[in-house]
Amino acid sequence: MKRSNFLKTCFYSGLGLAMLPQYSFIQEQTLYTRDQLIGKGNPDIVGDSYTTRMHKDSLLWFKRMQAAAEKVGIRIESVSSYRSFERQKQIYEGKYDRYTAQGLSPEAALEKIIEYSTIPGTSRHHWGTDIDIIDANAPRPRNLLVPDHYHGNGPYCKLKDWMDEFAESFGFYEVFTDNPHRKGFAYEPWHFSYAPVSKPMLKAYREMDVKQLLRDMEIKGSKYFTDEFIERYISENILDINPDLL
Numbered sequence: 001m002k003r004s005n006f007l008k009t010c011f012y013s014g015l016g017l018a019m020l021p022q023y024s025f026i027q028e029q030t031l032y033t034r035d036q037l038i039g040k041g042n043p044d045i046v047g048d049s050y051t052t053r054m055h056k057d058s059l060l061w062f063k064r065m066q067a068a069a070e071k072v073g074i075r076i077e078s079v080s081s082y083r084s085f086e087r088q089k090q091i092y093e094g095k096y097d098r099y100t101a102q103g104l105s106p107e108a109a110l111e112k113i114i115e116y117s118t119i120p121g122t123s124r125h126h127w128g129t130d131i132d133i134i135d136a137n138a139p140r141p142r143n144l145l146v147p148d149h150y151h152g153n154g155p156y157c158k159l160k161d162w163m164d165e166f167a168e169s170f171g172f173y174e175v176f177t178d179n180p181h182r183k184g185f186a187y188e189p190w191h192f193s194y195a196p197v198s199k200p201m202l203k204a205y206r207e208m209d210v211k212q213l214l215r216d217m218e219i220k221g222s223k224y225f226t227d228e229f230i231e232r233y234i235s236e237n238i239l240d241i242n243p244d245l246l
Helices: 003-028 034-038 056-070 085-101 106-113 157-170 195-206 210-215 227-238
Strands: 076-080 130-135 172-174 191-194
Touching: 034 195, 056 076, 056 157, 056 172, 056 191, 056 195, 085 106, 130 157, 157 172, 191 195, 210 227
Parallel strands: none
Antiparallel strands: 076 130, 130 191, 172 191
16 A cells, blocks of 8 residues: 555544544434334435435445545445335345245245345334445446455455454444354345444334334234244344444
């Protein structure tokens, strides 16, 4: 890396570290509505398209992070950001229909869905704080979000190395890590969350009756949400994440 580029990157990172602690305290004071927490309406969401819509503060710091990465030839591109309840429902039910059509039982279909996809009303993408990212300067593989692309000789390994070193300076943390003791969703090296907003939103989310929320879901397969399934889903898929985001 050229010295000038390195210094510029360090400047952006230092700026993030200097400003985030105070901002984080401010966010802890914010109250969130039920609709905001389950993806049914959030006035803080801004952006022009499916891939750029985010919580306004997440977007601000995402752009600052993008600018820093550009200095070293990495073009961070969001391929998924804010996701409404209805959009998550489409994704979830599309998979449910496909898996059951392939012959899986409803229970087995649910287990397969929650390897990577959330039940609507429980997605972190509902908050506008979470992004799935690639390096737009790298060759674009047919299937974008594959763990191997972010390691070794994968097209996004340079991006992953940079994010590991600098992302937290801008408030972004990997959510579903490769910790072998972690349960729930599979490893997602592309999924990052803007902690100064997502942490207080998770805190507010946990204060809701999530069990009842899931029991009341009018979505395909919901009649197979047993108490055991719900309790395990909350413990493993919602809460077994990077501890820095709890």
